[in-house]
Structures are given as structure tokens and as C-alpha cells.
Amino acid sequence: MVSRSRLKSVLTGLALYAMAAMVVGYFGVNAYTGKYGLNARQELDQEIVALTSELARLKAERAEGEKRVALLRSSGIDPDMLDERVRYQLDYANPRDLVHIIPQK
Template sequence: MVSRSRLKSILVGIALYAIASAAIAYFGMNAYTGRYGLTAQQELDQEIIALTSELVRLRAERAEGEKRVALLRSDRLDPDMLDERVRYQLDFAHPADLVRMNPTR
């Protein structure tokens, strides 16, 4: 009987160590590959860099657009800008003008 209780205590100890090591392995793998793990953090950093560069580009594009709109305001109307916009909207061109089609606009 003494040997059975000793064997049982050894097996219980081994089982506890196995369960603890399995839990540590699970949380360790999750910390590395999980949703908020190290690899996900690297991917998020790359996405932040890409989105930051896109934000800079969009801010520059918006500033350019605001500058062009400011030239069309009634208090300081630029005649050249007005002429350009009217010709663009109405598809008119002066016979002496050189017309260059821009497909991006």
C-alpha cells in the first residue's frame, strides 16, 4: 500500500507539471502568434507606416485642392483659373490653344 500512495503522489506531481507546462506553452505561443502577439505587432507597425505615408499624400492633395478652390472665391477671383475651369467644364478650347488630355482628372 505504501508504494501505491507514493506512485500516486509521483504521478500527481508529474501531471501538475505537465498541465503547468502545457499552459505556459499555450500562453507563450499565443503571445508570439496571437492577435496581439509579436508578429501581429510587427504587421501593425508596417500598416501604421503605410497609412502614415498615405495620410501625408492625402493632406498634400487636399492642400492643393484648397489652394485651387481659394483661387475661385468671389472676393479674390483669378481670371486664369476661372477661364481654365469654364473651358474644362464646357469642353471649349481656343483655336490657338494646345490641348492636352489628362485622363486622371
């Protein structure tokens, strides 16, 4: 009978260690692959880099647009800019301009 209780206590100890190892393994796997894990952090870093470059491009585009709008302000209209915008919007051309018509396919 002594050996039976000793076997039971050894198996109980092994079961507790196995359960503890499974709990630690579960949290370890989630720390690596979970929603807030190491892989997610790397993906977020890549997304930050992509969005930062897109932000820089959009800022440059906005600065260019603001520069073009400043040229059209009434305080100092650039004649070339005004001529370009009028021709574009009214679809007109100067008689001295060379117009090349491309046929539609």
C-alpha cells in the same frame, strides 16, 4: 505496497507539472501569435506606417485643392484659373489653341 503509493505520488507530481507546463505553453503561444500578441503588434506597426504616409499624401492633396479653390474665390479670381476651368467644363478651345485629336482604338 509502499512502492505503489510512492509511484502514484511521483506520477501525480509529474502530471501536475506537465499540466502546469501545458498551461504556461498555451499562454506563451497566445502571447506570441494571438490576436493581441507580438506578431499582431508588428502588423499593427506596419499598418500605422502605411496609414501615416497615406494621411500625409491626402493632406498634401487637400492643401493643393484648397489652394486651387482659393484662386477661384470671388474676392480675387485668377483669370488663368477661370479660363482653364471654363474650357474644361464647357469643352471649348481658343481659336489660337493647337488641338491634337487622338483617334479612338
